[in-house]
Amino acid sequence: MPRIAVIGGGVAGMEVAFRLSQLSFEVDIIEKSFILGGHVHKWQKLFPDFTPAHQIVDQLKNQLRDKVNILFGNEVIKAEQENTKHILYLSDGTTQVYDAIVITTGFKLFNANRKEEYGYSVYPNVITSSELEEYFQNDKPIITKENRIVERIAFIHCVGSRDEKVGNRHCSKVCCITAVKQAIEVAQRNPDAEIYLFYMDLRMFDRKFEDLYLQAQTEYGIKFVRGRLSEVSEKADSRLFLKLEDTLLGKPLRLTVDLVVLMVGMETAENSIQLANALGIPVGQDNFMLPVNCHSQKNITGNRGIFVAGCASGPKSIGETLADARSAALEVYSYLNCN
Numbered sequence: 001m002p003r004i005a006v007i008g009g010g011v012a013g014m015e016v017a018f019r020l021s022q023l024s025f026e027v028d029i030i031e032k033s034f035i036l037g038g039h040v041h042k043w044q045k046l047f048p049d050f051t052p053a054h055q056i057v058d059q060l061k062n063q064l065r066d067k068v069n070i071l072f073g074n075e076v077i078k079a080e081q082e083n084t085k086h087i088l089y090l091s092d093g094t095t096q097v098y099d100a101i102v103i104t105t106g107f108k109l110f111n112a113n114r115k116e117e118y119g120y121s122v123y124p125n126v127i128t129s130s131e132l133e134e135y136f137q138n139d140k141p142i143i144t145k146e147n148r149i150v151e152r153i154a155f156i157h158c159v160g161s162r163d164e165k166v167g168n169r170h171c172s173k174v175c176c177i178t179a180v181k182q183a184i185e186v187a188q189r190n191p192d193a194e195i196y197l198f199y200m201d202l203r204m205f206d207r208k209f210e211d212l213y214l215q216a217q218t219e220y221g222i223k224f225v226r227g228r229l230s231e232v233s234e235k236a237d238s239r240l241f242l243k244l245e246d247t248l249l250g251k252p253l254r255l256t257v258d259l260v261v262l263m264v265g266m267e268t269a270e271n272s273i274q275l276a277n278a279l280g281i282p283v284g285q286d287n288f289m290l291p292v293n294c295h296s297q298k299n300i301t302g303n304r305g306i307f308v309a310g311c312a313s314g315p316k317s318i319g320e321t322l323a324d325a326r327s328a329a330l331e332v333y334s335y336l337n338c339n
């Protein structure tokens with residue numbers, strides 16, 4: 001029976017592994033951590049319908065039970081190819097031979113410390129979108145680090161995305177709709193709070209996203225301002241003073257808030273460039289893995305028998321990631337049946 005390695009145990013990896021096991025292949029997931037689910041594991045509710053994130057992860061985990069081997073705490077150190085066989089040397093000291101490989105290494109979040117002017121790690125009430133999710137573990141009002149109820153909050157879009165200065169020209173695709181979802185969740189907990197979203201452009205690309213954006217304005221009074229943040233400083237009372245530019249009016253803007261949320265973008269995952277080099281896969285200018293063709297061969301890499309799925313080849317929503325994973329499983333099936 002053909003053996004397949006799926007490198008990465010996030011939602012893409014779990015879905016592609018399950019689909020390949022359904023097709024009667026022997027599948028190993030090689031996961032560097034000791035948990036499955038990747039970033040989704042840390043999320044509370046998902047846009048646009050507020051589905052609890054754990055439902056998706058639990059469902060994917062249940063699908064895998066007794067069908068797929070999971071090699072936790074493991075990474076690919078070196079790779080070789082002999083005819084159609086792929087030999088992977090793993091960090092646990094073992095050597096595994098596979099007939100096909102699917103790369104599902106996902107992404108990492110932009111390190112907000114790289115935008116020094118935003119004061120992340122300096123001012124305690126400047127947090128990332130990922131950290132805000134931790135506040136949503138219960139229905140209590142959102143408070144500052146000094147236990148003050150948040151009365152005014154600013155969400156800053158495109159942090160580490162669409163920003164030549166940090167070397168990221170790409171759009172991370174899902175942070176606009178994530179900001180809308182999170183702003184609504186803040187409004188539900190702090191109904192009297194003033195909530196501002198400062199955006200470059202609003203990318204409401206999928207079904208129901210535009211509805212959520214309208215609901216945020218009409219039902220929750222959330223304010224959307226086309227603007228750029230230039231600097232954050234802290235006042236004596238620990239509130240945050242923002243210097244911005246309203247880019248529609250071309251005028252400077254000043255605002256004092258209790259909490260700033262940085263919508264950090266996606267970057268290619270840790271070690272994925274080394275992995276791409278080891279496997280002979282090209283990466284793009286954005287460092288995400290490049291398929292042969294971005295229309296009709298999105299899961300096929302330039303190296304025979306090696307496939308890519310999910311955010312390893314660029315930012316995607318969860319729905320897109322799962323669809324991409326199923327598509328990759330079919331490509332692997334076609335490849336192994338034509339060999």
Ligand code: SF4
Nearest residue numbers: 158161172173175176
């Ligand atoms: S999705 Fe929105 S916030 Fe995210 S990078 Fe693209 S434009 Fe910026």
